Amino acid sequence: MPLTAHPILRTAPSRLRIDDVSPARRPIGRLLTYVRRVRRSWRWGVLVALVAAFVALPFVLARLPVGSTGSDAAETLRRVEQSVDRPYSGYAETTGTLGLPVSDGLDTLASLLGGRTQQRVWWRSSTDWRADTITPTGEEGAHTTATARAVWDYEDNRAVVTEADLDGAVRLPRAADTLPPLLAARLLSEARPTQVSTLPAARVAGRAADGLRLRPGDPLSSIDRVDVWADRESGIPVRVDVYGRGATKAALSSTFLDFDDSAPSASTTLFTPPPGARVRYGQRFDLVRQIGRFPDRGLPSTVLGYPRAASPDGLEGIGRYGRGVTQFAVGALPGGSAASLRDQLLLARAAKKLPEGIALSVGPVGLLLTDPAVTGESWLLTGTLIPAALTRAATELRAANGAA
Amino acid sequence: MTDLPHPSQSSSSSSSTVIRTDGLTKVYGRVTAVDDVMLDVRAGDIYGFLGANGSGKTTTVRCLLGLVLPTSGSIELFGQAMPKRASSVLPRVGALVEGPAAYGHLSGRANLEMYDASGRAPSGPMGGGRRGRRHRAEEALSLVGLSAVGARPVRAYSLGMRQRLGLAAALMRRPDLLVLDEPTNGLDPQGIREIRELLLQLHAAGTTVFLSSHLLAEVEQLCTRIGLLDRGRLVLEEQLDVLRAPTGRTVVETVDVERAAELLGPAVEAREGERLLVRCDDPAAVNARLVGALVRVRQLGPERRTLEDVIDEHTRARAAEEVPT
């Protein structure tokens, strides 16, 4: 008969147990139980400790004491200036937060200033270096020598060979221009020791780096400050953060993830087009050069007090002005291009219609396309200027042309 | 109480303890599945662990084998703490817990060999190697009567065959202790008889058997000692012989009920029809008395309780206990 049929008696076991239990066994049992519990929690404790250690590791590494050489900002600035053309190699990441609303012919620039770009660079000298822009499934490598510049595009299986850039030539910014050493060289070119202050040393790419902050103090400039960290060993800038006025987040930040200050081998920068690849000689399309080819429509020799920079390659349609971090370009657009750009700008939410034309500010980069009815030409002004400065420049342009 | 010494009892007093728990308790959330259980299983026992479905038998068995970690209390197998010393204790234990389990795509033989290979091999001449393993598997299969179907995939086995295969796996390493949870589930009467005989053989060869079951008859036929679990509590643990020992009363069946009752006087405790219960542990004396007085006795003997009686008795006791509340 199954036991389930019986309602079973519930009695204290001690009453029915024949064998007695020695009283000493109970406390021992309790102790064992306690020990077992501790052992269980101990295993989870190992896990918690492990997770904590891994989470803390990057923070600890970033805060490792970097020591202080006692070098102040002026000394760091001097070392940065001296480091120009020292060899190095590394892996850098540029993060831009500027969403350019323009696209035609500017998509490379838009993604450079509005996204994340990873580059590898091998710098032997200014006439022998290579910078590769890395994408997950390809790369675009630019090899520069004294006479030529070869750009290899893996995904197009194509190499484009052009003459080397002339210093100060008018062209669109390229990815390599945002590499910390090149960006810092441009931004610090006019910096005086009185303009810079010392920042705490930091660890960049695992190396100690001394920091400096440049405040241009130019009332017309849209750049509030530039923070630069230079490798303590070599003086080469390894991190650059550019801040617009009133911004807490860097408009453009470029930093090395890996950095080596020894000279890369010559075979690294050398480029021979691989067999089977298409090789083209000549310029790639560059919108700025396109505009520059137009004749000079009456660009004044100074705008807002800044002198016009010389154009080494004879492109007269665009004038470059500025000093240090304050840089801007002016050019007259032909009617068709102007109309199409005007339509594009009007679609941008941040665009403002002013009496002088349409203005747009993307972080520290300002842009103004003037109304030909007011200024005579469709002037395009763009650069690191505050909006008020752009409209003042437009007025100066009208005055200059009215005088001419 | 006059009681003859029972052979199993005398042996148990000298033999060592195989399973011993102290205050074993397992709490799942708010449910106490096993509550302060103190088991005592000795070498040479066939221990019947009785309890209704859901009374905590399986949880207790799982605790004993280190599968479930007790909330509190301690367990010792062969005098060693579980689950701490599982690696040295468990090789001496064979078990069948809550139904057999095997890989369906493999044959019975392959399952046994794989199971054997997954743990440390025994030392000795048979050793762990391929030949020793094959031999052990073959031996275990023939013990449970599966030799003929050893090559068939387990997928094609009936429930009874799977049960036998599980038993074969438990027996494979000739354990000193067999822990069997409902081992006759799914077996036909013939199979049940075979398993019972096998267990008795193993017991005779010195194996201690811990048999958890809800079948009274099975336990009564096989076991030397029982433990009774009710809603997580061990309410009874005793030698079966003691439970079924003469109660110190004599049962008399006679056609001359009135005369017999008169003769025996106050010794008569109860009377049902032609049946008398006499408080006297010597049936011979009762018989002499009645026969001497020419009372026609139909049947006479010491009163013995069945296991069912024991539980019935408890049932009555509980019913009485619960009335006032």
Add this chain to the structure above:
Amino acid sequence: MKGVELVKLFGRRRTWVALLLLNLLPTVVAGTLAWTGIAPQPGSGPAFLSAVLADGSLFAIAALAIVLPLFLPIAISVVAGEAVAGEAQAGTLRYLLIRPVGRTRLLLRKLGAVVAFVLVAVLSVAGVGYVVGRLLLGRAPASGTLISLSGSTLTPADIAWRTAVAIAYVTVSMLGVAAMALFLSTLTDSPQAASLGAMAFLIGSSLLLTVDAARPLQPFLPTRYWLSFVDLYRDPVLWSNIERGVALQLVYLGVLLTAAWANFVTRDVTS
């Protein structure tokens, strides 16, 4: 007795079906490529796929790139998710533990079997890819050279060691998913739940990689450096992402395996 888990895993038809399916997709891709002769626009499809029409042996790497983002991790989730939960569901887990097999040891054996499966899967995809590529696709050059992403020409020796490292790297990349599935497998008695959980982990990680707002999280996502095996075919090799990828996977492996261990060793086996 160390091989028991391997015998168990590879003695199962399901394992071979998974491997077969894993190799089927790249083979179908190679077939359509050979049939139509149209390679995907460079940069749009999986890595190297645009180049396989020129050199069929490249298909070994392209096949890996095809199965890497989804098929391979899914197969691994299924196999690793089954490791402990499958035994629990079949009821064999309790008998293994009674045998006795120590719980820590069982976990390590299961991990070993899963890693072996990953390795076999990766090697088979690369091997089948190579054979299929040679048979169906451009077998013309046979020069044994390959143009790196940087535009230089790699010698056969270069290709050989880079491909060997790539196979090893892809294997290591899968450890995080495998450990996650194994951990979940110790939490539940349902192998399907463990596999699905690991896949959700994987898909969540892939999704967060495409969300800009999650950028601070991205260096810690398990799939972040998966495609970095492509960096091996740059010249010189870009090691930094590969190093980060390996370190990240080892961290995931360490943490999840510790979690699996802490859970499994202290867990009640009630299946």
